[in-house]
Amino acid sequence: ETGVTQTPRHLVMGMTNKKSLKCEQHLGHNAMYWYKQSAKKPLELMFVYNFKEQTENNSVPSRFSPECPNSSHLFLHLHTLQPEDSALYLCASSQDWGTGNEKLFFGSGTQLSVL
Amino acid sequence: GQNIDQPTEMTATEGAIVQINCTYQTSGFNGLFWYQQHAGEAPTFLSYNVLDGLEEKGRFSSFLSRSKGYSYLLLKELQMKDSASYLCAGGDSNYQLIWGAGTKLIIKP
Numbered sequence: 001e002t003g004v005t006q007t008p009r010h011l012v013m014g015m016t017n018k019k020s021l022k023c024e025q026h027l028g029h030n031a032m033y034w035y036k037q038s039a040k041k042p043l044e045l046m047f048v049y050n051f052k053e054q055t056e057n058n059s060v061p062s063r064f065s066p067e068c069p070n071s072s073h074l075f076l077h078l079h080t081l082q083p084e085d086s087a088l089y090l091c092a093s094s095q096d097w098g099t100g101n102e103k104l105f106f107g108s109g110t111q112l113s114v115l
Numbered sequence: 116g117q118n119i120d121q122p123t124e125m126t127a128t129e130g131a132i133v134q135i136n137c138t139y140q141t142s143g144f145n146g147l148f149w150y151q152q153h154a155g156e157a158p159t160f161l162s163y164n165v166l167d168g169l170e171e172k173g174r175f176s177s178f179l180s181r182s183k184g185y186s187y188l189l190l191k192e193l194q195m196k197d198s199a200s201y202l203c204a205g206g207d208s209n210y211q212l213i214w215g216a217g218t219k220l221i222i223k224p
Contacts, residue, residue, distance in 0.1 A: 004157070040123065042214035043202070090157070100145035100210035101165065106157035 003027045006091050006107035013081065014115050021076040021110045023091030029105070031097035032074040034066060037088040037109070049074060050097040081114045088112070117141045119215035121203050126221045127193055135188045135201050135218045143208020147186045149177055150202040152217070158202055161188070190220075198222045 004025045013019050025032065034046040048056035049068040063085075065077040074091055088109045094102035118140045127133040139147065146165040150158040164170060164179035164186060176189040190197055203215040 040216055042119065042216050043204075045212070098210055100206040101163060103148075103160050103163065104150075104158075104212075106150075106159070108155070108157045 003105045004091060004093055004107035006089075006110055008110055009108065010111045010113075012113045012115065013078070015081060015083070017081075018077070018079040020078065021089055021091075021112075023074040023076075023107055025072055025074075025091075025093040025105070027093055027095075027105060029093040029095050030071055031094045031102065032068060032071070033092040033094075033104070034074065034076050035090040035092060035106075037090055043090070046076075048097060055097060078112075081112075083114050086112055086114045117207060117213045119203055119205055119213050121201075121215040121218045123216065124219045124221065126223060127190075129193055129195060129222055129224050131193050132189065132191050133193060133220065135190070135203075135220065137186045137188070137203035137215060139184050139186070139203070139205040139213070141205045141207040141213055144181060145206030145208065145210060147177075147179055147206070148202075148204040148212070149186075149188045150204065151199050152202060153199045161201075193222050195222050195224070 007022045031050045033048050036044040045058050046060045047066040052068050063080050067075040090109045091107040092104040121137045148163050149161040152158040162177035169178045174191045179186045200217040200219050202217045204212045
């Protein structure tokens with residue numbers, strides 16, 4: 001099994017749809033992250049969960065709603081998205097959070113297209 | 116403000132050496148990371164530098180100068196599989212990672 005698994009790999013949705021992205025890590029890590037990656041732009045941190053508790057929410061619009069039921073699973077619920085939300089959404093995990101030198105393990109991402 | 120700068124794209128020849136530069140401006144400093152990302156795949160960790168100097172790992176080496184706010188990734192004996200994007204990220208005093216936009220490296224035969 002790969003360390004961090006994301007599903008689906010690709011998603012096309014209309015602006016009125018509701019969908020969810022799923023992430024699972026098999027590394028026994030305590031922290032999980034959602035990042036947005038747009039072409040030729042830096043990675044944007046969206047949310048961080050440490051021991052299932054949300055520790056970071058970087059001014060993300062409410063149309064993105066994260067859920068972390070346990071330290072191994074992370075979801076990103078999507079509703080009424082905009083075309084500019086089209087991007088690669090990456091999940092990552094790390095052993096700990098808050099030390100500044102966490103090594104991140106990423107999933108392969110969900111390529112999202114909003115029509 | 117906080118900023119990480121790296122070239123958008125570089126081209127090199129198989130078997131050669133290439134150096135990818137990264138300059139950073141962060142509030143405080145908590146180490147510098149390099150990640151490799153092949154197209155359509157997950158970024159993977161390459162190196163972490165927190166002290167000045169060169170760290171070597173096989174064909175890849177990473178250098179840091181804290182006084183100059185500068186790092187580079189050195190790739191030797193380039194192989195076609197090294198074609199990828201290389202992401203530079205710096206940790207700030209709030210333990211946040213500030214990311215560069217990535218350098219796309221194209222290797223030609």
